[in-house]
Amino acid sequence: MDRLSPATLHRLPAGILRPDYDRTTVATGIVHLGLGAFHRGHQAVYTDALLKDDPRWGILGVSLRSPDTRDALQPQGGLYTVTASDGASRARRVIGALTGLAVAPDDPAGLLARLADPAVRIVSTTVTEKGYSHDPATGALRADDPDVRHDSVNLTHPRSTLGVIVGGLRLRRQAGLPPFTVLACDNLPANGHTLRGLVIAFAELVDRDLARWIAGDVRFPSTMVDRIVPATTDADRTDVSAALGLDDAWPVVTEPFSQWVIEDDFGGDRPAWDVSGAQFVRDVAPFELMKLRLLNGAHSTIAYLGDLMGCETVAAAMAEPDLAGLVEDMMREEVTLTLPALGGFDVTAYRAALLQRFRNPALKHRTAQIAMDGSQKLPQRLLGTISDRLARGLPITRLALAVAGWMRYVSGTDEQGQPIELRDPLAAKLRALADEAGPVASRLAPALLSVTSVFGNDLPADPRFTDAVEAALDSLFRRGCRTTVAQISQSARSSG
Structure with a gap:
């Protein structure tokens, strides 16, 4: 069976939604850390829905550890299928919001360079609770975390979520560029506030002036994300590929329900996610x-x-x-x-x-x-x-x-x-x-x-x-x- 890809997209059966925009015109405005099923079944779907009207917000998806998602989706040009099912009916949609795929350990310096691109205005995260190198009982930075220790003296080749964010912000400050907004999308209490404190605490290990600049200039909106997105199974792959008539190596299967509440506190421009169903509020x-x-x-x-x-x-x-x-x-x-x-x-x-x-x-x-x-x-x-x-x-x-x-x-x-x-x-x-x-x-x-x-x-x-x-x-x-x-x-x- 042929793979789902830009070249085979036209062969999809009727009833399967596909990108209604020219993907060649989409620019990368978001770098997302943590390219798991949840992001691809949630934030990427909201973003995909607005790219026809505003193609500035394509997503560079970054895996911080494993190359599996990159290896599965690269031959597909970043395309994948989201199936929403309530047990009685199924709605399938091919998502085209990913403009690129990267694996941080393969080229950490290259990743930081991408974060320093002026077109990138948002860096978002779904790295799970354990990905923030913090003490979950207090929200404090775990300075003894091996990746934190490494990154504090090797910030040009970061391993941690915090190291990637601070490394990218440092490059932007050095280049005289405005900072990107950091958008946490994980299940942390006051996730934006928590991530802000962790980023500043880590930056203080590296450069106190940089930490002060981050504290004063970088915005960290909080969010509430809600959609149940299980890990993809081989049975899911078989089912989706049969429906498409094309092989999709890493589809997402989820529920019809989806909710995204976002604190409207961005440092610059932001996508009109509310047009695709998200809710901007003063207090999340x-x-x-x-x-x-x-x-x-x-x-x-x-x-x-x-x-x-x-x-x-x-x-x-x-x-x-x-x-x-x-x-x-x-x-x-x-x-x-x-x-x-x-x-x-x-x-x-x-x-x-x-x-x-x-x-x-x-x-x-x-x-x-x-x-x-x-x-x-x-x-x-x-x-x-x-x-x-x-x-x-x-x-x-x-x-x-x-x-x-x-x-x-x-x-x-x-x-x-x-x-x-x-x-x-x-x-x-x-x-x-x-x-x-x-x-x-x-x-x-x-x-x-x-x-x-x-x-x-x-x-x-x-x-x-x-x-x-x-x-x-x-x-x-x-x-x-x-x-x-x-x-x-x-x-x-x-x-x-």
């Missing part, structure tokens, strides 16, 4: 908190407890009545009260939509994928909610079970005695603690709670939190996940 924080605590918090709960119950996908986990009920009750009873007012936004409808999205059988979003990097995700997805409820003297029954689910997952063996692959930046440390403690809640819970980069200092000192987590973990070990979920769900409901 309420939307971001709602999404982190409701969607992402529920996702992590489903991932750990669902995986322990033997459910490979979110949809399969949501077919478990007790788990689905626990997640719904947690969102309504324990999370919603911690959210700020959203000026007429219907949170009840949003929760209902989330439950429907989680049940979408077309996505096949693997629980093991969501469970990755839990040490980086827990603080903003679950622990902040727990802290807010404890400050109000409110119970945390279901939230504590979610944290205990992570601890049970970290123990390294499932309920059938099979090993659990722990993929986490702190994997070695977590596994060492778990191995030493063994499958005993009274030892394992305190051991993991001692990891201050995850839990900080306040929660591990609060017996309302530690006792609840240890009790839930003990039940997971002794009774198993299904029984524990059922008992805690019913007990929490009866206690009101």
Whole structure:
């Protein structure tokens, strides 16, 4: 089968949308760091929709580690397919927003030169929580990170996200060019503010004058991004290629729902993303908190407890009545009260939509994928909610079970005695603690709670939190996940 490419685009069947603009006229105005499925199924789609009217905003997609995406899409001229499916219908669209593909380690100096191009006005990021070289409990720079240490003295050949951004900004300052806007699109609390602090802290390791210039002149808008985009499977590739009649080596399969809320704080020109459905606002924080605590918090709960119950996908986990009920009750009873007012936004409808999205059988979003990097995700997805409820003297029954689910997952063996692959930046440390403690809640819970980069200092000192987590973990070990979920769900409901 021939490959999807500019030369074969005309052969696509009717009904498959394709670029409605001349790709040869599109200039690179955005450099995006982190060319994974999420960016290609979210921000790139919004950008693709506006290129007919404004071709200045093509995207140079940069992989910071692996060449796999570049190698898959380069022969396709950067084209790929996005399939949005709700289980009953599918809409397919070929995206042409990528003007180029790069792998940072192949030519780091060349990448910095691209960032210094005056036509580039935005550098955006989806590098996942672990890609920011920070302490997720505090948001502080991890100066001991090996890539940070390397880049602080080798900024012409950076390895880290922060090194790439600061290296590019330094070149622009040296050339007398205005800085680009840095647009974080990851699930970090106050992601623009957080990234700004990390960039400035890193720049101070390199050049304090540069750090002051960044602090004064560079804009870091915050964003809230929302679309469920699972990792692409071989089955997805087969299905998409059959529909196209052309081979697409790395398509994206996602859901129809998509939301992007952006703080309107750019240092210069910006794309009219609102024309393609994004929302520019003065303050992203309420939307971001709602999404982190409701969607992402529920996702992590489903991932750990669902995986322990033997459910490979979110949809399969949501077919478990007790788990689905626990997640719904947690969102309504324990999370919603911690959210700020959203000026007429219907949170009840949003929760209902989330439950429907989680049940979408077309996505096949693997629980093991969501469970990755839990040490980086827990603080903003679950622990902040727990802290807010404890400050109000409110119970945390279901939230504590979610944290205990992570601890049970970290123990390294499932309920059938099979090993659990722990993929986490702190994997070695977590596994060492778990191995030493063994499958005993009274030892394992305190051991993991001692990891201050995850839990900080306040929660591990609060017996309302530690006792609840240890009790839930003990039940997971002794009774198993299904029984524990059922008992805690019913007990929490009866206690009101």
